[in-house]
Structure formats: C-alpha cells, structure tokens
Amino acid sequence: MNDKQQRALAGGWLDSELSRRQFLKVTGTLATAAAVGGSFFTENQARAESFGDPVLVETSSDVDIKYSVCLQCHSACGIRCKVVDGVLVKIDGNPYHPNNLEPHLPYDTDPDVARLIPARICAKGHAGIQTIYNPLRIKEPLKRVGARGEGKWETISWDQAFTEIADRLKPLRDLSTPVDPNDPSLGPVANKVVFSGGRNEHGQKEFTDRFWGNSFGTVNKRHDHTSICEASHHIGYGFATGGAKSKGSTDLPNCEFVLWFGSDPMAANFPFVAQSRKLMDMLKKGGKLAVVDPRCNVAASKANWWLPIIPGTDAALALAIARYIIDNELYN
CATH class of the missing domain: 3.40.228.10 (Dimethylsulfoxide Reductase, domain 2)
Known part of the structure; x- marks a missing residue:
C-alpha cells in the first residue's frame, strides 16, 4: 500500500497539508454543530433508544465475556472484553484485577455477578478495539519496492518473508569474526544485527530476548519503545538503588x-x-x-x-x- 492509498483509506486524517485557516474553519463548524445539536438532545436520545436497549451490551446474556490483560502499555491491567457474534464491541476494566478495582473482587466470585460490577480502565484501554479493527492495521508482510523513502510496498507471503529474512541473517550469524579487528569492543559480526521490536510487550520480549541474545548471539537483542520513551526513569532508579531497575511501590x-x-x-x-x-x-x-x-x-x-x-x-x-x-x- 503506497502513501496515497493510506491517506485515502484514512479519510483525509493523514493529510499534512491542512492549513491553519482550514483547521479553524472546520473546528468552528464542529463547535456550532455541537451547540445546536445540544438543543435537540431529548429528541435524539429518544430516537436512539427506539433502536434498542442502550444497556444491552452491559447486561444481555447474549454478550460473550472474555477476560484478558491489556497490552496498550506496560501496566498490564485486566480487561473485560464484550463480544457479540464474534465481534469485539467494548472493552471495560476487569473487576477481578487490582489495577482496575480496589478492593478487587475475590477470585471465586460468580462470573455472572462479576459481569455487572463496574471497573475502571483508561482511554487507551478502551481504544484497544482499534488495535484489531483499525483500517490501517498491517495484517500481512510488506516488502519495500523502489527507493527507500518512496513509500511503495508490496504484499508478500509469510513464507517468502521468513525465507528472505533468514537468507539475509545467515552470513551475519558469525560469533568468531570481529566486526573490526582494530576495535575488539565491538564484538563479533553477529552484533551487526539489531532487533527493533517496537511495542514489544511482556511475554513477547522475554521470547525475543532469548532468540536474538541467546540463540543468534547479538548484544543488540532489543531496541524497543522502552529504549525511547521510558529510559529516564529506569536510569534514575538505577542510580538511586545502585543498579536495580525498579520503579518502587510507593504507599x-x-x-x-x-x-x-x-x-x-x-x-x-x-x-x-x-x-x-x-x-x-x-x-x-x-x-x-x-x-x-x-x-x-x-x-x-x-x-x-x-x-x-x-x-x-x-x-x-x-x-x-x-x-x-x-x-x-x-x-x-
């Protein structure tokens, strides 16, 4: 998918050419619409309720409840996912989880009771549905075609992706030849490989660490979002505790x-x-x-x-x- 196709699919939200005048014009129109719309709230509410019970998703036995853990950040909060006909329609907090409810429900609480107990979750957790259904989600391997930065990609099969990646890695899996004989600190050729895992979450990073570090042998086994967005507090706590990477448990x-x-x-x-x-x-x-x-x-x-x-x-x-x-x- 090229850049133009992505912008079309996103409905114009990726258009970086939006001027300040256009932005103010659009937001002014939306503000006016919101103000006028408020005067018809009662009518619109009645029309909405005529299409069905607004609390159907919260109480209906037809809604399938799935409990899991949120991976939108490193908090690992509990989530209660509500599924209708195989479609995820809502994500709530999990009342069994101490992050979401305090005190949390005893683990032997009847699930039919627990489904009616509200528990908190942040906006990022609620937005987890977009991780699944976002129209820009990449579901298949993409291979760059054309020059770097040109924004042109082609879809390839998983087998092709695995084969091409393995072929490129084979000559680099060298644990004896130094990267630079004049600078032994750089280590072997295997260190030329850097794994950048992006949003590599708990349970995933432990696996990739073992593969790239223990099996392949590169010291650059993980450069993920932790290296970019939260390194400061890890380093700060390391100085404060003499090396331990912990954020503490403040009472x-x-x-x-x-x-x-x-x-x-x-x-x-x-x-x-x-x-x-x-x-x-x-x-x-x-x-x-x-x-x-x-x-x-x-x-x-x-x-x-x-x-x-x-x-x-x-x-x-x-x-x-x-x-x-x-x-x-x-x-x-």
Whole structure:
C-alpha cells in the first residue's frame, strides 16, 4: 500500500497539508454543530433508544465475556472484553484485577455477578478495539519496492518473508569474526544485527530476548519503545538503588506529602489507573501534593502547589531543596 492509498483509506486524517485557516474553519463548524445539536438532545436520545436497549451490551446474556490483560502499555491491567457474534464491541476494566478495582473482587466470585460490577480502565484501554479493527492495521508482510523513502510496498507471503529474512541473517550469524579487528569492543559480526521490536510487550520480549541474545548471539537483542520513551526513569532508579531497575511501590494512600517531578500521575505513568486512584485517596485523607512541571497538567490541577519551573531547571530545584534541608537540619 503506497502513501496515497493510506491517506485515502484514512479519510483525509493523514493529510499534512491542512492549513491553519482550514483547521479553524472546520473546528468552528464542529463547535456550532455541537451547540445546536445540544438543543435537540431529548429528541435524539429518544430516537436512539427506539433502536434498542442502550444497556444491552452491559447486561444481555447474549454478550460473550472474555477476560484478558491489556497490552496498550506496560501496566498490564485486566480487561473485560464484550463480544457479540464474534465481534469485539467494548472493552471495560476487569473487576477481578487490582489495577482496575480496589478492593478487587475475590477470585471465586460468580462470573455472572462479576459481569455487572463496574471497573475502571483508561482511554487507551478502551481504544484497544482499534488495535484489531483499525483500517490501517498491517495484517500481512510488506516488502519495500523502489527507493527507500518512496513509500511503495508490496504484499508478500509469510513464507517468502521468513525465507528472505533468514537468507539475509545467515552470513551475519558469525560469533568468531570481529566486526573490526582494530576495535575488539565491538564484538563479533553477529552484533551487526539489531532487533527493533517496537511495542514489544511482556511475554513477547522475554521470547525475543532469548532468540536474538541467546540463540543468534547479538548484544543488540532489543531496541524497543522502552529504549525511547521510558529510559529516564529506569536510569534514575538505577542510580538511586545502585543498579536495580525498579520503579518502587510507593504507599501513596498513606503518604503525608508527595513531591512529583516532571510527570503526570493522573494522565500517564503505569499503572496509571491504580496510581491516580491511590493519589486521590491520599488527597482525600488530607495528604499534600506538590507538582513540579512547566505545564499545569492534570495532577497539578488537583495539587496543593504547582511549581511551574523553567524547562530544564529540574536539577537546580532539586539541589536547592537538598541545600535547604541540610542548612536547616531538617533531615533525620
């Protein structure tokens, strides 16, 4: 599928030539339509309900319930998938899972009872349906044709893809010849192979690590989204713990004061659903929250103090706090 076909399939949403004037014109029209549409809400609601029970998906015994785990991020929250005639129609939180409901349902709870118990899940989890049904989802191997960057691809069979990839890997599976005899630190030729797994989730990355690292022999066994989007907290915790890659298990509900630097626990991080719930529990109990962020994010809007520092001055503020604690002997 070439670039033009992708844009046509996406209905124009990938068009990067949308001007500011066009954008304002479209959004203004939508705002007007929303305002006018609100005045007909009662009529539209009645028409919608005339087509069937709006809670059918929630309560009907014709809906097949499948329990699983969400892989939209690394939180691994529980999901309750509702399937009608083989089609996934809705994803909800799993009440048996501690990320989604606190306290979670005992595991011996009757499934017919559990299906009626609401449990939370974030917008990304709800949008998991698009992982399956998005019209731009790639379902078959694509091979580039033409020049790199030209955006032209052809569909090939899985057998052809496996054969061509294996043929390219064979000469690189060399564990004795150095990449550069003058620089032994680069290791053997096998290290020329880099596996970039994209959104390689738990259960998948363990398998690919064994294959590329243990079997093939490259040290570049995984360059995934973790290397790009969350390396900072792994490195930070590594420095704080002497090498352990752990984000800890903060007892948020029982904290008296929380100082949050450079992230939004109510819109990001993981497990976001459980973390934001516990943070709100702390605030309800009288705990205090300070958020350090140039942007007034969601957590800052709920905090007792928002500290809008200049971007890049996080370390200076942290050192200033440490200096104040030492100078005033506030440590224990």
